Amino acid sequence: MSKKKAIQLVWIMGVIFLASCTGGTGKQDNSNKVETMEDAFLRSVKTCKVAYSNEEEELTLNGKVEYDPDKVISYVSLVNGIAERTFCSLGDKVQKGQTLLTIRSAELNSLRAEMIASESEIKVAQREWQTAQTMHADNMLSEKELLEAQAKLKQAQAAYDKIHNDISMYGVGKNNGSFSIPAPASGYIVDKNISSGSTVSPDSGPLFTIADLSKVWITANVYATNLQFVKEGMEVEITTLSYPDELFHGQINSLSQVFDPEEKVLKARIVMDNKSLKLKPEMSVVVKLKSEKQTRCTSIPSDALIFDKDHYFVIVETSAGKFTVREVLLKGHNGQTTYVASGLLEGENVVINNQLLIYTGLKEK
Template sequence: MKKYIIPITLMVTLVGCKNKEETKEIPKEPFCLNESFMSKTDVETVHKQVVTEGIHLTGSIESNPDKVIHFVSLVDGVISKTYFSLGDAVTQGQVLAEMYSTNLGALQAELNALNAQIEVAKVELNAREQMFEDKVSSNKELIEAQSNLRVLESEKQKVERHLSLFNASNSKNVFQIKAPTSGIITVKNINSGTTVADKGEPLFSISDLNNVWAMANIYSTDIARIHSGMDVEIKTLSYPDEIFSGKISVISQVLDENAKVLKARIVLSNRNFRLKPGMIADITALKYTDTEKVAVPTSSLVFFDNKNHVLVYKSACDIEIREVSLYTKRNETTYIESGLEENEKIITKNQLLIFEALNN
């Protein structure tokens, strides 16, 4: 039996037709600011300004020691009541405290005794005058009676002045302690029950805060650059967005023993008592030069890839990222060395968002 092997060849023919399509480049649309975003953007024209160097100093706000009154008691006693707190505004003559004192009882007793003696002296004087008219008494005896009355009345006036000086209250049998001037209570050392010693430590201090001092610390490296009359700008943590302006009026000629710095005094008008003694102050002394540079707001700079940039605005669809070199900075102003010309326009608000959009 014959076996036939029939080879079957399966031929798979793959015919690939590959059509090459040309890749068309889609032109990139320019970035444009729409009206909505433009309303949230600020554009400023830059100008040249005289470069003002800022010398940074530390310091604090202090009350003017020439306008601070420290109240010291002239008698011993015990505080029975107080009517004020630290930081209160007080007016001249306002009762601030009351004090029991044995001195009050002694003065009142002396006053009562003098009143009685004066009554007796008046009666005796009347009698002497009558006797002198009747030629029973001599002129010498009359003069003695008159002199005795005058002495007693003088002693009474002295006691009354003491009682008035200590603001004695006959109805309450206490000394009333009154504010000697108007101002702000900056020190308080008494409360109800406090024992007060004659000529001891101040019971309280009242400061006139209509004008305060900013005391700046001048370190050795800055002594040669700081002088009296320099304009200064002062910022505080309490008012970070506000600048208080003043001038250096006096520079101490003796180093502070503890801080090893010279102290510079800046007198500031303190409207509404906004500046409080004890506040920390960030002080910048301004040194003017003859150099002019293009000035931009420091907040308008964009720092990217270790370089500084600004966004130069030409139109809503023509905004350029421009690298700039800095000359120096002072507070909120930066002076440009190169990369930006006077009268060019830059974006100063929301520039970071625009920078990201242009970069992408």
Template sequence: MNRIFFLISLGVLAGACSRSAQVTGTEEPGMFLTDSLKRVVSVDTVRYRPVADELTLTGRVAFNPEKVAQVYPIFGGTVVEVRAEIGDYVRRGDVLAVIRSGEVAEYEKQRKEAQHRLALAHRNLHSVQDMAASGMASEKDVMQARKEVGEAEAEAERLAEVFSIYHVSGGANYQVKAPLSGFVVEKHVNPEEQLRSDDGEEMFTISGLENVWVMADVYESDISKVGEGDSVRITTLAYPEDVIAGKIDKVYNMLDEESKTMSVRVKLDNRDYKLKPGMFTQVRVCGRGTDKERLCVPSHALVFENGRYYVVTVASDDRLAVKEVEVYLHSDEVCYLSSGLTAGERVLNRNVLLVYNALNAG
């Protein structure tokens, strides 16, 4: 910054001296845009542009509900082990917790009984088939034995499916596993905690954060200014220099009873996981152009001092001058003017403040 100020001061002084040597009579020396100064500033032309209002909304990052899973206890019991904490990344099938349950113990008992009945049914079938071969049992007896085997197999398969679905690991324990890959964003369980199967509170909430939603609130007076498909630019407090481009993909056509605002949604790719659910955002909706045109300059061309706006103009002979302007509408990128300039004039739009200070000092 000091080097730039030195170059600007040097350029302004050099311009003033070189031009003053050429003037005669009563012509006063001025400050000019010299070759050295051109290396640290840039010039833009004042032109007419359709007025596009930019609406700034307050938003927040939210989970994508399509990628959220809440995990509840299947059976009541005591929490033996918790293997996941808030913020952990888990893969589908990873064990989140282990629970010891009397209900699971009952299923284990039923499974052993079913396996025992199946073994007896198979032995009985073999015995009946042998007896039928020697004429000591009828075909009806064989069919009945086969039916008993089928029923025993069905019960054993049913219980095996229960063990598979509910991740019963044997004995009285069962495992609570992640139903999808993502981050643990909520956790409401601790070791030795007593759980009930009818408890309405989830143990874990898991969310994939590769895609998130930004929900923004629109006041009633601004509803007509937004619509589906409108382009937006989103910034956050955490990354103020990163501007994320997106589009409004859904307008919720209802007002909140308390805040009297309408919500709009922007879906964003978040593969770098920078956006965290709960973050506040600033959502700038790019306004739609109107038939009304006004003179426009880059916002960087403005200098604000003592409640007034100024620009540094560049004349046809490269003479620099400070002019006061009246602002009609100001956005991050452009500024629409009410008065002070005419179309075709040139203004500085980089390092303007340093040149402005140098001119005022002179």
């Protein structure tokens, strides 16, 4: 620092401590410009009381966004056939019942023919049952024969119901022999392995996967060294590279009891509402949580600290407008909070702005 600048700084500090010595108790002379400036400076000084609380430690966990498995449906064809036409693309939003593709299948055509035949059998069995009831009432038919007619009707109805249930999974059959496959649930197409003209079979794997993304899981990795600080129900803050200025809030819903054999970590699950759809599956995230230790100590805002010659200091307001420098021994940091091992007492006021100016002035005094 040049000699001229040093003299100017000492002059400013001298003016500041002229005000601190008076403590604002004397009457001010409005014609004195220096006193008015110092009164304004003193009014701008902000302080904060020293707190006494449990020491908190902030943990940072790496994680990623995953599907809620209860809201994911994969469709696998139960019959052999050929995909005639597809009506959706990867990433499309679909509604339950919406047609996704049509399949031409000999097996489905056989089922449809069986259903038509079964409908005819039911009609015949119903007429026989009605005739049997009339004849039984006129004592022209035995009880045994009546029960046999009733059983035949029930068998025909059961056979029809089975075929109808089998074929209903494929939508409504068309006269040209193709069948439509409806979406089993509303959501987004997150995987698609079918195109027009492709062959399908029960062994061909999922043709498409639909996921409801209104709720997602965030899975965070918990190493053995951090396990003692992570508990179910703890509040967490989540950040992403895609939205660095936005915090997502949640809590740990469950903590696995078995270490992942490959990553050597436990998995903490956080169920998140995702109506905005900002959280995408497989997106990397950072999960932060605060863990309370059993020790209690004094704490102050980190902004109050002054670092000088390898030591930490704070400015303590001893009374209105009067200040003193206090060296402190630090215990740890947690974001904007600093934990103090010694040097401060609970309830004391520390300066949290312009403290460097006051510190320099006091050192020069």
